[in-house]
Amino acid sequence: MTRAILKCNYICIMTSNTHTSGGSRPGGRTARNTAAVLQATLDELGEHGYHGLTVERVATRSGVHKATVYRRWGGVDGLVSAALEWSTAHAWEPTRTGDLYTDLLRLAETVAQGFTDAPESDLSTASIAAAISSATVAEALRAFMADRHARAAVVVEEAAVRGEVPEDTDAHEVVRVAVAPVYYRLFVSREPVTAADLRRAARTAADAASRGLLTTDQRTS
């Protein structure tokens, strides 16, 4: 399943994770192991989820010895963290349609799909879960989300240029208002996420922004 994407991952990891070893010998075998292990981690996450993610299974599947995995990644959390950090390198761009509401709707749809349909949904969900227990994963998730936020903010800044929203609109806050309800339904209230919910979230964020409710100098009592 999803062989094409996984193959892509394989190559990306091989070329981008030479720095992961950090030390003095980023040689071919180490990089090859890194690729195999992270690939196996993603596969295992897809089949058994975060709860069923085991170092022993990852080691067996990747062909790398168990002790090596423990030495280099420290355990399950380290594996998830490494996989998440790789995702940060995998650049992402928001779709820009020239209309703020539509852009935010695409954003919300991306989030919803990213935790349900998408091939990386298991990694995404695992990251949320692992970040609660592990400070390492929490930091990796924070960095990942900061990167995505910075990229997503572009759609709001362009809307400001077009005059759709005030100049001093807080782009990050607009993004938050648009996507937060999606995460809330997925992980907290456990309500289903319908297409109408996504539209409402995007509509609320866009309208609130255009009416100047989400400016940077908002002084709230």
Place this chain on the structure above:
Amino acid sequence: MTRAILKCNYICIMTSNTHTSGGSRPGGRTARNTAAVLQATLDELGEHGYHGLTVERVATRSGVHKATVYRRWGGVDGLVSAALEWSTAHAWEPTRTGDLYTDLLRLAETVAQGFTDAPESDLSTASIAAAISSATVAEALRAFMADRHARAAVVVEEAAVRGEVPEDTDAHEVVRVAVAPVYYRLFVSREPVTAADLRRAARTAADAASRGLLTTDQRTS
């Protein structure tokens, strides 16, 4: 630590969990074990968090045998689920000040404190984490949140009566818009949650509601 509250829990569990055994013998020993085990679960959650929650430790601390815990609760997820279901019974009421913004602010503050300062913060966090891996906990969390949502919606309905917001305002959506950013920062973007953030979330929800952006018949393209 927090002995008074835990004592309260103890009594509540003893009296309210007679139905938990469900079957034909809700006798004194069973109820006593239930109280001891759930109490130990809360204590362990407070000391070691969800990641460090172990059936064996809960059994030892409660004085109930390990096999019994596995039989009745099935494992760690069952313990968290049972503790969460008890919390649902522990009725909660939102503070009502007569002003929608202030009420929503109190709501957001309650959420933020409920995951950081409060004595039950460990249970709350554990529930979010466990619900990702366990369908049982997910259902318990859904029921819990549905109850809280229904109770919180009152502040919006009263605002509608006062004329602060349109009659056809979607009370649940207003609550969602007010609290979702808090959860988002806590568990997803991993940003700090400041008092200003809480005020902004409440302000946005209150303003959006008063301007008719959150009505039930909102037809979004």
Place this chain on the structure above:
DNA sequence: CGATTGACGCGACGTTCGTCGCGTTAGTGA
């Protein structure tokens, strides 16, 4: 091309987890 040395493979070890069968205890109802 050969020496160096960091990373890896290997197997064994102690620990913890979750399950099982059986004997005992203690609520329940006559």
Place this chain on the structure above:
DNA sequence: TCACTAACGCGACGAACGTCGCGTCAATCG
């Protein structure tokens, strides 16, 4: 009060987890 039986206590068991010491391999550099 007494028999009944559901629930519990108990100890042992296999399996999986995570760690360790040691021998080997291969990437790097002279």
